[in-house]
Amino acid sequence: MKLEFYHYVHCPYCIRVRLALGLLGLAWTSVVIPYDDEVTPVKLCGKKMLPILVVDGRPMNESLDIIRFLDREDRLKTSQLPLGIDFEAMVQKFAENVHNLAMPWWVWTPEFDERARAYFTAKKEAKRGPFSALVRRRGEFEAPLLTDLAVLTPRLRPFWDSDVPTIHDIVLTAQLWGLFHVPEFRFPAEWHDYLMRMKDACRFVPHQDHWGKA
Numbered sequence: 303m304k305l306e307f308y309h310y311v312h313c314p315y316c317i318r319v320r321l322a323l324g325l326l327g328l329a330w331t332s333v334v335i336p337y338d339d340e341v342t343p344v345k346l347c348g349k350k351m352l353p354i355l356v357v358d359g360r361p362m363n364e365s366l367d368i369i370r371f372l373d374r375e376d377r378l379k380t381s382q383l384p385l386g387i388d389f390e391a392m393v394q395k396f397a398e399n400v401h402n403l404a405m406p407w408w409v410w411t412p413e414f415d416e417r418a419r420a421y422f423t424a425k426k427e428a429k430r431g432p433f434s435a436l437v438r439r440r441g442e443f444e445a446p447l448l449t450d451l452a453v454l455t456p457r458l459r460p461f462w463d464s465d466v467p468t469i470h471d472i473v474l475t476a477q478l479w480g481l482f483h484v485p486e487f488r489f490p491a492e493w494h495d496y497l498m499r500m501k502d503a504c505r506f507v508p509h510q511d512h513w514g515k516a
Contacts, residue, residue, distance in 0.1 A: 305330040306356040308346065309513060310337060311406040312483075314397070315365040316353040317476040322369040322378060324504035325467060338421035343508065369469065379468040389470065392450075396477050399447040403440060403487070404480035406433035409485065412512040448490070455492045460499060463501045467503050475500040479508070 307323070307330050309316035323330050327491060335342050335352070346361040354361050355368045362368055373380040382392070405426050411421045427433060436443075457463055462470040475497060481487050489497065500506070508512045 304358050307331065308333045308335055308342065308354040308356070309352055310334065311413040311509060312411065312480065313352060313460040314400075314476045314480060317479055317506075318365040318472050319353050319355065319368050319372075321472045321476060321500065321506055322372055322469075324506050325472070326372055326377060327505075328372065328398060331415040332511055334413065337418040364413065366469075369472065373469075378402050378472065379470075385470060385473065389453065389473075392454075393473055393477055395450065396447065396474075400477055401445040402443045402482050403447075403484050405430065406437050408480065409433075412509065422449055438443075444487070451490055452492050455490065458492060458496045460496065467500060471500055472504075475504075484509075 303324070305328060307319060309320070309332070311334055327501070340350045343352055345355060346354050346356065351363055353365055353368065354363045356362075357371075360478075362371065366380075369378065370380040370383060408414070409422055414422065414508050423433060430436060436515075460467065461467045462474060464470070478489075478493070478497065
């Protein structure tokens with residue numbers, strides 16, 4: 303089975319699939335596309351939406367559908383999808399705070415050239431307001447997020463309610479990973495250790511396409 307994965311490096315939904323590919327030990331070819339490239343995803347799937355996994359020449363998207371397809375032996379417990387209203391609400395709450403904190407910094411990573419940065423900024427500022435304002439409002443997003451993490455720490459056993467990583471951990475890790483781009487942001491020790499366990503279990507090298515595999 304030949305797997306070609308079209309993705310953005312920063313994108314939590316793309317990171318989900320990268321984590322799953324690594325955890326399942328599958329070989330895949332990485333294709334990072336610029337954020338302002340509208341032609342490639344539309345040509346593959348009819349709309350500008352990533353991630354896209356091309357399997358033996360046939361494209362598919364939607365991160366959880368891709369992961370379910372890859373997890374044929376249910377090693378990641380994708381048979382439990384959907385993950386439940388409470389879990390999904392928790393992840394969505396994290397996502398709002400993470401995106402407000404991290405988006406102003408994602409655009410300065412090696413993934414973005416000047417044109418892609420301008421495209422991304424215009425798209426996201428239309429929804430969230432100026433990035434400069436988000437940076438100034440950091441405390442509004444960081445404080446509740448840290449409070450929620452502290453409350454949820456007992457769920458790490460050492461993975462999410464489990465002694466092995468599952469689809470729950472993939473979804474959660476992919477959403478939180480963006481905070482590593484926020485200057486001086488510090489995870490609680492238990493959560494930092496958890497994310498490092500996931501990184502190791504999934505053989506995840508965040509910027510492998512820019513800096514090479516470590």
